[in-house]
Amino acid sequence: MYMADEKLDVHPTRLELLRLKKRKALAEGIADILQKDLETLIVALIEHAQRVHATRTSLIESLTAAYSLFIESEMLSGTMKVSEIALSVEPLGFDVEVNTTTGVLGIDFPAFQLAKKEADATKPRFNISDTPIQLEESAWKSAESLKFIISLAELTAIIREMLELIALKRRQINRIRFKIIPQIDVTIRYVELILEEIERQDAIRVRVLQRKRKERAVK
């Protein structure tokens, strides 16, 4: 006998039978709601996966452009000079702020935001009289790539969370459908059986009593 087939510990009464039937209806209702949540989550997951694909494509394009411009700047000004400039320029300060945002089904998902430390806007980052524009453009593209990287990290975190939720919902649905409802079914059948048995015994008892009453009346 499987665990799912183990009956619940209940008194085999009509009242209990009614309660069990109500519980079964409720469990089926919950399973339906969970199934709908699961479907919504799967749709949202697919949407996010598509966004991941689009963001990853944008990131690859942005990084390819940054790399290609960097190589161009090296071709024009020489690797030695470009590496010196790249190493001596003030680095871009940035941080990632992690918040939460309400998403599908009102669930809180992580939200990442690029927090750039304000650079000195009054002065150019590179020496404008001695740096090829390609290096500047490469730096812009690299900074742009950061946004895509953060966005991709956020989507990955959301997808991971969604997958956990989907797994949880699946477990809950499975538990209801394959454990709780079968248990209730087994118990209902048990209670019905017991009640039928009691009814049969009562019927026999009634018939015996009726027969005895008739015999007494004949005497």
Place this chain on the structure above:
Amino acid sequence: MPRVAIENLKLIEINDLINLIGKDLEGIRYAMADSSYSKQLSAVSSNVVDYRFLEVALLQNYAETIQKLIEFSSGNIKKLLVALSKKVEVANIKTILRAAKAQIDVEEALKNIVPMGDLDVDKCKAVLAEAKSVEEVIVALHDFEYGEVLKAVEEPEGKIDLTLLEVALDKAVYREILGNIEKLTGIDEKIAKAVLGIELDVANVKTILKGKELAVNPEIIKEYLMPPAFFTEDVLEEAMETTDVKSMMESLALIVESAHMVYKKIFTQLLKESDSPLSLLEAILEKAPLEMSLCQLRENSRYYNIGFILAFLNLKWAEVKNLRCIIKGSESKIPPSQVQKLLMIPDDWHPSQLIYKSS
């Protein structure tokens, strides 16, 4: 100048240069074995041919070419060449400053230095070993020619801006070059002013274009401008005030009406391409000193004069840059068509013919 020396100063034919595109590094080195770079290339280990060694070999060749020209020149022309050689010296000081800022290892930083003039390897090594910050480099160079220039760069909050130090060095070199041009007379002065003037004008126009693209305040852009040449300070200020690239080019195109035909050619081209990306405009501008050099070679190459030397140096520098571009393109497996687009080639450049003719 002795013919033997002239032979060493040959330039690579443009067709030969283009034929190098797409070859691997070993192939490029082999193809250049008979060129004027053979001495520096033979110093490169045959086992390890990498871009860095080749770039250093090219820069060394350029520095040695200037040294040779200085050796064979005299009087005011020699002084002007010495002033020009300081561009390489200043590049070395910039390397030292950047190395100090980035905390680059001494030996690693020395690889980027092309010894020239007073700033030899030992001196650079001593400065790099002694100075651990930009401020300390300035102190270590106090007895050097540009020590005062560096010291004069003041920042209101006491924080030294590396880019302003670099600009100050470039300005000092150009001022010295212009000072030496003033000492020349007659046709030499005229040629030198034309060749160096267009270089300064191009540098300033490029700076303004880049400043405008980056939305830099005009007052800040001014700090990055080199000494003015044909385009006076007023003209440059007016260019900075214009709203877009097209109107800037329109105003400059009007001014160059009275200038040398190379200016007219370049600025007509720039006006036509004013909607193009800045990289294309920079490429057009960078061709201007070359065009002027070729023009001066055609007009004044009957005898050994400053026009010949300055034009040759410009063509040589363009050749070094083109070779560097080809080598880097080869190392990074860049498609040949893309490499060719980045080369600095004037429309009618036949270097060897011109050099032979003048010699």
